[in-house]
Amino acid sequence: MINNVLSNLFSKPATRNFPAKTREIAENVRGSVEFNTENCVYCGACALKCPANAIEVDRPAKKVTFDLYKCVACACCAEACRKGCIQMAKQYAHPSYRKMDVVFQGAPLLTDENGET
Amino acid sequence: MSNRTVIPFGPQHPVLPEPIQLKLELQDETVVSAVPHIGYVHRGIEKAAERMEYTQNVFLVERVCGICSFIHALCYCQGIEQLQNIEAPPRAKYLRVIWSELHRLHSHHLWLGLFADAFGYESLFMQFWRNREMLMDIFDKTAGSRVIISTCAIGGTRRDISDAHLQEILDTLDEVNKQLDKSIPVILNDYSVRKRTVGIGKITREQALELGAAGPVLRANGVAQDMRQLGYAAYGELGFEPVTENDGDCYARAKVRARECYQSVDLVRKAIRQLPDGEILTKPKGRPKGRVISRVEQPRGELLYFLAADGTNRLDRLRIRTPTFANVPPLVAMLPGCELADVPVIVLSIDPCISCTER
Ligand code: SF4
Ligand code: SF4
Numbered sequence: 001m002i003n004n005v006l007s008n009l010f011s012k013p014a015t016r017n018f019p020a021k022t023r024e025i026a027e028n029v030r031g032s033v034e035f036n037t038e039n040c041v042y043c044g045a046c047a048l049k050c051p052a053n054a055i056e057v058d059r060p061a062k063k064v065t066f067d068l069y070k071c072v073a074c075a076c077c078a079e080a081c082r083k084g085c086i087q088m089a090k091q092y093a094h095p096s097y098r099k100m101d102v103v104f105q106g107a108p109l110l111t112d113e114n115g116e117t
Numbered sequence: 118m119s120n121r122t123v124i125p126f127g128p129q130h131p132v133l134p135e136p137i138q139l140k141l142e143l144q145d146e147t148v149v150s151a152v153p154h155i156g157y158v159h160r161g162i163e164k165a166a167e168r169m170e171y172t173q174n175v176f177l178v179e180r181v182c183g184i185c186s187f188i189h190a191l192c193y194c195q196g197i198e199q200l201q202n203i204e205a206p207p208r209a210k211y212l213r214v215i216w217s218e219l220h221r222l223h224s225h226h227l228w229l230g231l232f233a234d235a236f237g238y239e240s241l242f243m244q245f246w247r248n249r250e251m252l253m254d255i256f257d258k259t260a261g262s263r264v265i266i267s268t269c270a271i272g273g274t275r276r277d278i279s280d281a282h283l284q285e286i287l288d289t290l291d292e293v294n295k296q297l298d299k300s301i302p303v304i305l306n307d308y309s310v311r312k313r314t315v316g317i318g319k320i321t322r323e324q325a326l327e328l329g330a331a332g333p334v335l336r337a338n339g340v341a342q343d344m345r346q347l348g349y350a351a352y353g354e355l356g357f358e359p360v361t362e363n364d365g366d367c368y369a370r371a372k373v374r375a376r377e378c379y380q381s382v383d384l385v386r387k388a389i390r391q392l393p394d395g396e397i398l399t400k401p402k403g404r405p406k407g408r409v410i411s412r413v414e415q416p417r418g419e420l421l422y423f424l425a426a427d428g429t430n431r432l433d434r435l436r437i438r439t440p441t442f443a444n445v446p447p448l449v450a451m452l453p454g455c456e457l458a459d460v461p462v463i464v465l466s467i468d469p470c471i472s473c474t475e476r
Contacts, residue, residue, distance in 0.1 A: 014247045030261040051173035
């Protein structure tokens with residue numbers, strides 16, 4: 001036990017000097033969901049697979065609503081999307097003051113001048 | 118006049134982070150009887166599992182326990198695989214063993230730390246938890262998440278472990294083994310630790326069997342019963358032998374877990390050495406139909422899932438019995454006759470995980 005005490009006494013702290021030094025994010029981390037709605041065809045496959053019901057796809061309105069605080073970062077939606085619209089970003093979801101703030105709205109209604117989709 | 122008092126121990130208690138309440142009847146400082154109350158963190162997971170699709174349930178059941186999340190998913194997936202008549206490919210089976218054993222290893226580290234904390238040995242607690250951090254980093258690297266690793270899937274695993282990561286696991290295990298060599302003797306040989314654990318919270322082999330103890334509590338009484346003997350996943354090919362001790366007290370339970378740490382290290386090494394190449398996922402076909410009981414060994418003991426399905430994409434019933442639930446009656450038998458100051462040590466010696474018990 002004495003060896004242990006001495007080595008701990010003279011070694012660096014086991015903790016990290018956060019926030020000056022942050023933790024390295026692993027290579028293939030399932031960090032947070034990132035939508036790239038350009039290619040989205042509003043098929044709803046992601047919403048169907050999501051175990052947390054965090055995604056709602058409104059096909060007629062061409063709208064994807066994503067609730068960050070329901071998401072459990074399982075990456076099922078990213079696997080389900082054939083269009084590659086969903087990626088798991090290499091960062092953890094940012095905190096926010098209000099839950100309302102992070103309801104993510106996907107591509108806005110695409111309309112031409114006559115108001116037709 | 119009787120000088121008996123009743124003291125509520127928990128659900129909020131400085132030494133026990135688990136929400137169980139024990140109503141302790143005391144004669145002076147000696148416990149006469151204990152009545153457990155559970156139900157403070159019921160989450161309704163079993164009911165939720167009937168509403169979700171059976172494929173989505175994998176992610177739900179992982180959340181029964183944050184410490185052995187992978188093993189819960191494994192138990193569920195093996196049940197569904199049995200119902201669908203599919204088998205995971207050999208590589209997936211070995212990967213399952215690797216992740217299961219790493220979970221057991223980190224769970225036992227967590228427990229050894231908390232146990233040291235229960236008798237006031239905080240620096241030892243820090244030592245174990247610092248070692249545990251290395252294992253959490255492995256999960257982060259191989260699975261992309263530290264706690265709920267979500268790598269088990271029906272029919273195999275969702276992720277593979279690359280050769281570089283396998284080597285990294287082996288290197289980390291060498292370091293973990295080295296650190297264990299330093300810390301475990303303190304738990305097992307230190308005078309004050311022995312004073313607090315030897316002969317404390319003793320039950321007999323007959324009691325343990327009769328009250329249905331599971332896992333290390335049972336094995337500390339000399340009963341060599343471990344679900345890994347069933348040979349699920351790749352355990353059948355790894356020459357697994359359960360660890361047993363004979364005294365049935367807190368010290369024996371600590372010793373079983375300490376030895377299981379080394380055993381887990383060996384099993385992971387062996388599994389990596391024998392890891393076959395190939396596929397990691399068999400595509401499931403059809404929908405589950407029928408009834409099945411699936412059992413695996415969790416760090417705390419035998420985990421049992423009962424699944425009933427009728428061929429739709431939702432389950433009729435999912436019943437989960439966690440090992441802590443099985444270990445509550447033995448705990449109530451351990452307490453009478455002990456000192457009030459020993460109660461935290463005894464309660465921790467069954468490695469309670471009350472949140473899983475209440476699901
Ligand atoms: S994100 Fe992908 S899966 Fe979801 S609706 Fe759009 S195209 Fe379909
Ligand atoms: S990562 Fe999982 S929980 Fe989050 S939105 Fe995608 S499927 Fe749903």
